[in-house]
Amino acid sequence: MPAYHSLFLDEPNQQLIGNFAILPLRTKTRGPAQQLSQLPAGTSDIDLDPSNESYDPLDEVLSLFRANTFFRNFEIKGPADRVLIYGILFVSDAITKIKPGMAKRDAEKAVGNIALETNFAIPGDAGFPLNQMFEPPKDRNEAEVLRQYIMQMRQELAQRLLGRVYSDGTGQPSKWWLSFTKRKFMGKQL
Secondary structure (H helix, E strand, C coil), X not given: CCCCCCHHHHCCCCEEECCEXXXXXXXXXXXXXXXXXXXXCCCCCCXXXXXXXXXXXXXXXXXXXXXXXXXXXXXXXXXXXXXXXXXXXXXXXXXXXXXXXXXXXXXXXXXXXXXXCCCXXXXXXXXXXXXXXXXXXXXXXXXXXXXXXXHHHHHHHHHHHHHHHCCCCCXXXXXXXXXXXXXXXXXXXX
């Protein structure tokens, strides 16, 4: 069975840095991403349909995370798949910071700290785990835009992940989500 690929592969007019797509996001976090419209009041992003105009690559990362973590190989079909891969790597790293029985407030601090970390590797940096699949930015300006975009992704993903992990209303993390703390996507970790 093949891995699940991004729905945004055919997105028109994708801005690329290296071979990483800068796709529109539904976020309130400042950054270089084009802003998608926010969800109407009372609409949850947990069960957002992919055909919705506000569905973005971060919704896709969270919905495909569980299925794609079981694959050791992932054939990249385009730049949007690289956004998906980076998102899944970040989620798998963030979820390891959430411990069983951890209060939501403590998890927000732990996950928020890694989301706000400014010294993270981007494609082309020596510490980036998947450099063989990603092209580096052409110059410093592109590298800075890519870093800002990835930072914007990380912050928004952290918020949405916590919303899903603590969605049952008990104040305790979902055991189902925590079952993925030991899995590594493609054998890699950020």
